[in-house]
Amino acid sequence: MDILTVLGLLIGASAILGGNFLEGGHISSLFQGTAFLIVVGGTIGAVMVQYPLSVFIRSMRMSSWIFIPPKIDFDAQIKKIIKWSHISRKEGLLGLERFLEIEKTLFIRKSLQLVVDGNEPDSIRKILEVDIDANERSGKMAARVFESMGGYSPTIGIIGAVMGLIHVMNNLADPSKLGAGIAVAFVATIYGVGFANLFFLPVANKLKMIVSEQAQLNELITEGIVSISEGENPRIIETKLQGFLH
Numbered sequence: 001m002d003i004l005t006v007l008g009l010l011i012g013a014s015a016i017l018g019g020n021f022l023e024g025g026h027i028s029s030l031f032q033g034t035a036f037l038i039v040v041g042g043t044i045g046a047v048m049v050q051y052p053l054s055v056f057i058r059s060m061r062m063s064s065w066i067f068i069p070p071k072i073d074f075d076a077q078i079k080k081i082i083k084w085s086h087i088s089r090k091e092g093l094l095g096l097e098r099f100l101e102i103e104k105t106l107f108i109r110k111s112l113q114l115v116v117d118g119n120e121p122d123s124i125r126k127i128l129e130v131d132i133d134a135n136e137r138s139g140k141m142a143a144r145v146f147e148s149m150g151g152y153s154p155t156i157g158i159i160g161a162v163m164g165l166i167h168v169m170n171n172l173a174d175p176s177k178l179g180a181g182i183a184v185a186f187v188a189t190i191y192g193v194g195f196a197n198l199f200f201l202p203v204a205n206k207l208k209m210i211v212s213e214q215a216q217l218n219e220l221i222t223e224g225i226v227s228i229s230e231g232e233n234p235r236i237i238e239t240k241l242q243g244f245l246h
Contacts, residue, residue: 005066005206012198035160035188039195042156047148058138059145065210066203072213074220078241081224084112085234093118093229107131107218111225121229128222132215139211143204150200157192161185220244 017027048056087095097116103109110131114124164185220241227237 002067002069008202009198016194016198030187030190032187032191035164035191038160038163038188039153039156039191042159043149043153043195043200046152046156047145050148051145055141056145059142059207062139062142062207063146063203066206069210070214072210072217074217074245077217077220078224078238078244081221081228081241082234082238085224085228085232085237088115088228089231089234096228107135108221111221115225115229119229121226124229125222125226128218128225132218132222135218136211136215139214140208143207143211145204146200146207147204150196150204153196153200154189154192157189160188160192164188216244 017030020030021027051059084096084099093115096112100109100112100116103112107128111124111128114127119127162185164182168182168185223244224237224241227240
């Protein structure tokens with residue numbers, strides 16, 4: 001669980017609700033189902049028009065990362081690579097074949113398979129770099145879905161505000177209906193700007209950061225695997241990989 005995400009959302013929401021309360025406002029006045037439907041529904045609809053289904057689905061799956069990010073442990077991976085290098089020096093590259101079934105990560109299995117198959121170091125590096133670039137581009141494209149939501153949300157909020165004002169103008173003769181229209185008008189604007197700056201844009205940036213860290217970890221794996229295939233000394237490999245920690 002990413003405690004900073006939880007704390008950030010709680011602090012942001014509390015600041016807004018607390019400020020409204022200190023100004024003498026009622027918290028219930030900020031909860032308008034109509035405004036929520038207009039802003040959230042309109043924003044989701046807009047990004048569904050912009051992105052293909054595969055990108056949209058991946059972004060929804062990645063959204064869980066803001067609370068439960070994937071484990072990215074550089075130290076553990078370096079230790080694992082050093083272990084592989086010792087085994088390869090003692091048993092040869094074929095000694096790494098038994099790790100193919102143990103590793104759950106597709107990128108690591110592919111890396112080990114390339115080494116076990118006896119490919120040249122340059123070929124291994126080129127193949128893995130293509131994978132790294134493709135995965136990073138795909139991940140960042142999915143993260144941009146939330147970035148786009150952050151762009152559309154305030155505008156959809158303005159649409160909700162205009163709709164509320166139209167409702168007000170149509171009911172000027174009936175004062176009892178003016179309150180609801182005015183509430184939708186202003187709350188829709190708050191929802192649009194609030195969701196964009198407290199959720200959509202921060203989520204997009206956090207997902208991009210995680211994707212970049214994954215790419216860096218894969219670069220570390222690539223460097224380690226290529227070094228093993230070149231038969232480098234485990235100590236030299238460890239010293240080289242330690243640079244990724246800084």
